[in-house]
Amino acid sequence: MAIVRFADQKLFRNPWADFERMRRELDALFQGSGQDAGGRGAVFPALNVSEDSGNIYVRAEIPGVPAGEVEISIEGDTLTIRGERKTCTVEEKYSYHRRELECGRFSRAITLPAKVQVDRIGAQAANGIVTISLPKAEAAKPRQIKVNVG
Amino acid sequence: MTEKEMQIQQKQEVQQAGEPTKPEKQYVPAVDIFETAEAVNVLAEMPGVAKDGVEIELENETLTIRGTVAPHEHGGETVLLREFEPGNYLRKFTVAETIDQEKIQATMADGVLTLVLPKIAPAKPRRIAVQGI
Numbered sequence: 001m002a003i004v005r006f007a008d009q010k011l012f013r014n015p016w017a018d019f020e021r022m023r024r025e026l027d028a029l030f031q032g033s034g035q036d037a038g039g040r041g042a043v044f045p046a047l048n049v050s051e052d053s054g055n056i057y058v059r060a061e062i063p064g065v066p067a068g069e070v071e072i073s074i075e076g077d078t079l080t081i082r083g084e085r086k087t088c089t090v091e092e093k094y095s096y097h098r099r100e101l102e103c104g105r106f107s108r109a110i111t112l113p114a115k116v117q118v119d120r121i122g123a124q125a126a127n128g129i130v131t132i133s134l135p136k137a138e139a140a141k142p143r144q145i146k147v148n149v150g
Numbered sequence: 151m152t153e154k155e156m157q158i159q160q161k162q163e164v165q166q167a168g169e170p171t172k173p174e175k176q177y178v179p180a181v182d183i184f185e186t187a188e189a190v191n192v193l194a195e196m197p198g199v200a201k202d203g204v205e206i207e208l209e210n211e212t213l214t215i216r217g218t219v220a221p222h223e224h225g226g227e228t229v230l231l232r233e234f235e236p237g238n239y240l241r242k243f244t245v246a247e248t249i250d251q252e253k254i255q256a257t258m259a260d261g262v263l264t265l266v267l268p269k270i271a272p273a274k275p276r277r278i279a280v281q282g283i
Contacts, residue, residue, distance in 0.1 A: 064261065127197065127258075
């Protein structure tokens with residue numbers, strides 16, 4: 001329960017205030033779930049984005065696509081990952097027991113949280129995970145500011 | 151078929167895989183299983199699993215696929231967006247056909263495991279000649 005200062009209380013109470021609060025809390029509840037175990041978007045591939053002081057790392061889970069066939073492009077602040085997965089060759093003569101792998105074209109664009117040095121971006125693929133490291137632009141790097149004693 | 155847009159697949163966590171004691175996630179890898187006249191083929195999607203991290207067992211008609219993920223993040227990073235979490239993979243199947251265990255082949259490429267389980271050649275029909283006296 002939030003603490004309300006006496007002076008903040010309105011003279012006429014909104015009769016729906018409690019319901020509105022309840023609705024807000026319910027909304028927050030639904031938004032909050034699944035935040036941790038993967039607030040997954042519906043767009044392939046799934047991405048993990050992290051940063052340290054010098055770089056931004058974007059990791060994409062793209063199994064079944066050879067490293068050379070993933071297209072990565074950058075335009076301003078937007079990083080785009082594009083490609084096609086061709087693992088599922090449909091053969092009529094095969095009898096399938098399970099068909100769970102997806103295939104087809106994919107494209108995903110994300111806005112980077114900071115300016116990066118476009119000419120120093122590196123990408124490498126290992127075991128179906130593509131790691132893109134983007135060195136931050138000098139202006140976006142954290143800087144310590146010393147306080148001088150005057 | 152090739153023009154299809156890909157959808158993301160939610161990773162399913164393994165339900166009741168014994169009683170794990172390590173605080174790790176275990177996922178069920180998505181698979182394609184298809185059968186030809188000669189073999190049963192399994193494709194399993196296990197991103198993040200290296201060649202050495204795969205374990206395949208066939209015991210009493212139960213095929214077990216296990217994949218161990220090597221950590222791919224290094225310390226000191228602040229996470230900004232997390233859509234997938236590293237976790238190991240585990241899935242079991244019952245194989246009905248008689249499999250030639252000696253000739254099982256497995257290859258791992260770009261996070262997809264391809265398993266070829268060749269069938270034992272069925273006993274050929276034999277004709278028994280009836281001999282006259």
